[in-house]
Amino acid sequence: MDGCPPLLLSHLLVNDRPFQVTLTKSVFSWQPLRPRKPSSAGGETCSVPVPEIIAVRETEVDVINKECRRWQKMPSVFNEKMFHAFTVHHVKRSKEHHWLCSEVTFRSSDHQLCRQWMQALEEQLDLQAIRPKNLIVFINPFGGKRLGKQIYDEKVAPLFQLASITAEVIVTEYANHARDYLFEADLEKYDGIVSVGGDGMFSEVMHGVIGRTQKNACINQNHPNAELVPCDLRVGIIPAGSTDCICYATVGTSDPVTSALHIIVGDSQPIDVSSVHHKNMFLKYSVSLLGYGFYGDTVSDSEKNRWMGPSRYDFSGFKAFLTHQCYEGVISYLPATETLGSPRDQRPCTAGCRICQHSGEQLEASKKEREFKLLNSGKIKNFSGSHEVANRLIHALSNLVTSTCDG
Numbered sequence: 451m452d453g454c455p456p457l458l459l460s461h462l463l464v465n466d467r468p469f470q471v472t473l474t475k476s477v478f479s480w481q482p483l484r485p486r487k488p489s490s491a492g493g494e495t496c497s498v499p500v501p502e503i504i505a506v507r508e509t510e511v512d513v514i515n516k517e518c519r520r521w522q523k524m525p526s527v528f529n530e531k532m533f534h535a536f537t538v539h540h541v542k543r544s545k546e547h548h549w550l551c552s553e554v555t556f557r558s559s560d561h562q563l564c565r566q567w568m569q570a571l572e573e574q575l576d577l578q579a580i581r582p583k584n585l586i587v588f589i590n591p592f593g594g595k596r597l598g599k600q601i602y603d604e605k606v607a608p609l610f611q612l613a614s615i616t617a618e619v620i621v622t623e624y625a626n627h628a629r630d631y632l633f634e635a636d637l638e639k640y641d642g643i644v645s646v647g648g649d650g651m652f653s654e655v656m657h658g659v660i661g662r663t664q665k666n667a668c669i670n671q672n673h674p675n676a677e678l679v680p681c682d683l684r685v686g687i688i689p690a691g692s693t694d695c696i697c698y699a700t701v702g703t704s705d706p707v708t709s710a711l712h713i714i715v716g717d718s719q720p721i722d723v724s725s726v727h728h729k730n731m732f733l734k735y736s737v738s739l740l741g742y743g744f745y746g747d748t749v750s751d752s753e754k755n756r757w758m759g760p761s762r763y764d765f766s767g768f769k770a771f772l773t774h775q776c777y778e779g780v781i782s783y784l785p786a787t788e789t790l791g792s793p794r795d796q797r798p799c800t801a802g803c804r805i806c807q808h809s810g811e812q813l814e815a816s817k818k819e820r821e822f823k824l825l826n827s828g829k830i831k832n833f834s835g836s837h838e839v840a841n842r843l844i845h846a847l848s849n850l851v852t853s854t855c856d857g
């Protein structure tokens with residue numbers, strides 16, 4: 451138990467066994483009234499943090515079948531003819547950062563009790579203010595193994611539907627379609643943007659959303675020292691590309707279902723964005739890496755061999771390796787003065803850097819600031835904050851992912 455007083459506590463059936471089911475503000479749990487073995491009581495208790503409940507639905511019970519097959523086995527307290535049921539869909543954490551959508555059905559002969567439970571759970575879900583309700587989804591049909599549309603339709607759309615998320619889907623027709631769309635569209639009605647594709651597709655969406663925000667704020671992106679305006683919209687990534695490095699770095703795995711569930715529960719992971727300028731001309735924003743030399747040659751050559759799919763990187767990398775070319779360069783960088791970083795894995799780096807030393811305080815402060823903004827705005831923007839650090843222009847080549855801690 452989490453120490454909070456129960457909002458609701460009842461005896462309900464799960465798979466024809468009586469369970470004590472409890473809902474508090476933070477945890478939903480169920481434990482058998484009569485454990486199979488007395489020693490297994492704790493092991494049979496299941497609990498789900500309320501923020502990880504995806505949906506609750508009324509469920510039809512096949513009374514006749516149940517009556518024929520199970521009547522004898524039912525405890526006397528549940529010996530009623532009519533049963534009512536509801537199903538709770540929730541996140542189930544699996545190995546290696548994978549998330550699955552699991553479900554459990556609760557039954558009772560008391561219809562009113564079932565309704566009370568559904569209402570209490572729905573009320574708690576309504577309080578999850580950071581969850582998105584309206585999304586715009588861009589699918590690159592040519593990313594990776596060209597499965598973007600299929601991945602979205604089969605693995606992601608059903609979960610969004612279950613979580614009552616409305617999604618406007620755009621299958622891109624040409625490169626930079628998503629970026630151009632984001633420059634013109636009315637983005638006010640969306641709580642977030644979803645990119646279905648790889649790192650290139652994410653980059654396209656990121657350029658669209660950052661560029662649009664600067665355009666609205668009349669910020670000149672060509673100026674290397676311009677202070678960028680943070681974007682309100684967050685970007686979700688459904689991995690359907692060749693490398694999916696940003697998805698991997700932010701979610702911990704490249705699995706469409708895991709990503710969809712993170713989007714549904716309103717998770718966020720801020721990432722640093724660097725911009726690259728050449729002679730007072732803005733060139734690109736970069737999140738994971740920017741290639742020069744061997745990697746630059748590999749990536750630019752691999753673009754010519756896109757028809758090969760993901761193996762184009764191996765082919766072009768091997769070609770670049772065989773050229774034995776030497777590359778020269780000077781990297782200069784400005785250390786950040788503010789330590790706005792938030793490693794969330796609870797594992798401080800061994801270098802003893804400022805970010806790791808102060809990450810707990812910063813996380814707390816930025817969480818409070820965000821909650822304050824949400825409350826004050828009067829409307830909840832579910833995907834805000836992903837680019838809160840985009841206003842730091844770093845005038846150099848760098849490889850910056852927030853979860854690293856070199857600042």
Ligand SMILES: Nc1ncnc2c1ncn2[C@@H]1O[C@H](COP(=O)(O)OP(=O)(O)OP(=O)(O)O)[C@@H](O)[C@H]1O
Pocket residue numbers: 589590591592593594595621622623624625626627646647648649650651652654690691692693694695
């Ligand atoms: N309809 C389209 N036709 C052609 N190109 C597109 C289309 N939609 C998007 N693109 C471009 O395709 C490029 C590559 O897409 P994406 O990143 O999804 O796949 P990938 O290159 O296979 O994966 P990764 O970037 O992870 O290696 C992006 O730069 C994007 O701008």
